[in-house]
Ligand SMILES: Nc1ncnc2c1ncn2[C@@H]1O[C@H](COP(=O)(O)OP(=O)(O)O)[C@@H](O)[C@H]1O
């Protein structure tokens with residue numbers, strides 16, 4: 001029998017299992033897919049990033065003067081926090097994309113292919129990190145146009161981005177759980193936004209904690225969003241503060257430890 | 272298959288797919304209640320049944336997407352649970368709902384699968400173009416699939432399941448929701464694939480589709496196999512067509528019933544003034560015409576038409592298919 005040029009690479013006997021290297025390659029291919037989606041529809045990123053950018057503009061000029069007496073000082077204070085907020089919103093993509101795949105049957109197709117079981121999810125989360133990096137650049141760029149200056153130098157900035165990406169990776173598991181539980185992609189966004197607005201507003205992103213009543217100050221203080229915002233401010237503006245960085249990393253580990261197994265369990269229930 | 276494991280080689284030599292006592296429950300619904308069938312290598316099996324019969328559940332078990340609660344299934348000699356990864360290398364799945372990524376173009380969808388299967392970029396590209404040409408989608412290759420018509424999506428979905436040159440192909444209701452023209456086109460494509468030696472498991476709600484494409488038919492209802500055979504055997508058993516006669520004079524109904532019943536060899540149904548009987552031999556029609564004419568019976572209606580799935584189900588189960596559908600959906604309620 002002659003073999004056409006496009007004959008399957010599979011040998012006569014199918015492989016018993018997928019190797020980790022194959023799994024990594026499959027995840028990268030699936031991540032490529034998500035990036036191609038963005039290329040086709042670049043404004044999709046705007047859906048989530050438009051809000052944080054709008055907040056940068058609104059808060060800087062509307063409340064900046066009132067809160068800090070000077071909008072430039074306020075911009076410097078607020079922008080690292082807005083980047084944190086944006087990161088949380090963008091991680092909803094993982095859940096939304098996953099939900100779209102589940103409801104459209106794409107996930108069934110992927111699961112019927114000889115892929116590593118973890119590749120579809122890993123591919124999603126991986127691609128999300130690229131989106132994260134892109135949206136950090138976006139918000140930072142708008143801030144810089146308005147006059148935000150990094151006070152700690154390039155190393156501090158890169159460290160801040162790294163910390164944000166580590167946290168985003170952990171938070172992706174929360175998005176995965178939401179994506180698995182929601183009946184359709186629109187609902188992922190609604191559930192996600194409903195949870196993220198209070199989480200980001202009851203934090204120190206927009207207002208210094210000194211202005212708050214005691215009980216609220218306590219609450220804002222324990223909110224991981226505040227901790228991460230403090231860490232980012234330190235790394236980008238005021239100088240490294242070890243405390244918030246360590247606590248942020250502990251939160252990232254904690255979120256992963258709780259939500260990754262939960263995601264795996266919900267996943268088993270749904271498919 | 273030469274790739275079958277030694278211990279299972281004997282019984283699976285000629286069977287590309289085999290299921291034994293498959294049971295699957297969803298809560299209180301028993302979707303599969305002991306399903307047994309086998310598909311010979313290189314043939315098309317039509318899994319025929321009404322909505323809710325369990326067709327998709329069978330396909331999902333055979334595609335390693337669902338674990339059966341009891342029983343077992345082998346594909347190419349490999350167990351779908353224990354050797355799932357090997358099974359996945361043999362199969363192509365075209366699900367009931369087109370499963371393409373709507374934000375990618377047709378070409379990108381096929382490239383993605385080629386790359387996921389580990390082919391080089393160049394080979395994935397040439398395979399994708401080859402399939403797009405074969406399925407008449409070349410012109411739409413660079414358009415996002417959300418702009419595709421229903422028929423185009425189905426064709427792309429089918430193409431996607433063929434990227435890896437599967438030796439078994441599952442088609443879950445491939446033509447449901449398509450207009451007659453798109454349906455005929457898809458039938459032609461499926462016939463081409465079968466000529467290329469692929470083993471096909473096709474599910475359908477249409478008797479004529481199973482008749483047109485399948486070598487063997489398994490009729491399922493409520494998760495049980497209720498009939499098996501070649502299309503001809505089933506048609507012979509069930510009557511592939513119905514003869515309908517309506518006499519002008521109501522008082523002649525008993526006479527017509529006896530004539531028709533006598534010639535068709537089945538007891539006719541009498542529904543109002545209509546006498547209906549399943550027939551297998553087309554020669555029954557002229558014979559009936561002659562006998563009625565000899566007896567001086569005037570008829571206002573005399574037709575020979577194809578049996579609907581309903582009628583097939585009525586013959587097999589003693590109740591119409593709609594009942595099966597209704598009771599299946601009732602069972603879904605808590
Ligand atoms: N994931 C599920 N959860 C609950 N019930 C299900 C699920 N999938 C199928 N069923 C039920 O199992 C039965 C068989 O369904 P299915 O295999 O989809 O039938 P068909 O494909 O023949 O229409 C139906 O009663 C259906 O409601």
Ligand SMILES: [Mg+2]
Pocket residue numbers: 323326327328367443444
């Ligand atoms: Mg179905």
